[in-house]
Amino acid sequence: MNNAREQLLVEGAIAVRVEAAETVASAADEDEAPHREMDQTIASARNRERAERLRALDQALDRLQANPNEFGICEGCGEDIPVARLVLLPHVRRCVACQQSRESRARGRRHVTDYR
Ligand SMILES: [Zn+2]
Incomplete structure (x- = not known):
């Protein structure tokens, strides 16, 4: 689990460096601006996603230590959550079936409030 956390940190550091290099390289070409914005939007979405995964992983480590x-x-x-699922997604708290029924319930609730 510690390896997964470190991997995430390394990936994040590389992404930030690549992003900075790309911004400098394409700044000279005005035609590239829309692409640059799109790239930055994608990159920041990826960084956000990474930060969320990292937070979830930290919480998983806390839970592992506490209980x-x-x-x-x-x-x-x-x-028991299948080990293969935990290896792939160490932060998950539910098996696939429970996660899916929870997600479809959440969608159902949103659906109901649409008609109020
Ligand atoms: Zn379950």
């Missing part, structure tokens, strides 16, 4: 016996147990049904 090692409960880590990897689905908060929805209490069953």
Whole structure:
């Protein structure tokens, strides 16, 4: 899990450096401006996503340290979350079935409030 966290930090550092280099390189060409804006929008969305993943990962590490016996147990049904899912997404708190039913419930709620 620590490796995943470090990997994320390394990825983030590289992305920031690439972003800065690209801004300098394309600043001379005005025609590139729309592309540059789009690139920066994508890059900042990626950085935001990375920051969120990092935060989720930190919270997962906290939970692991606080309650090692409960880590990897689905908060929805209490069953073990498959190890393959935890390896891929160490921060998840629910199995696939519970995550999906939770997401479709959330969509359902939004749907209902649309008609109020
Ligand atoms: Zn579950």
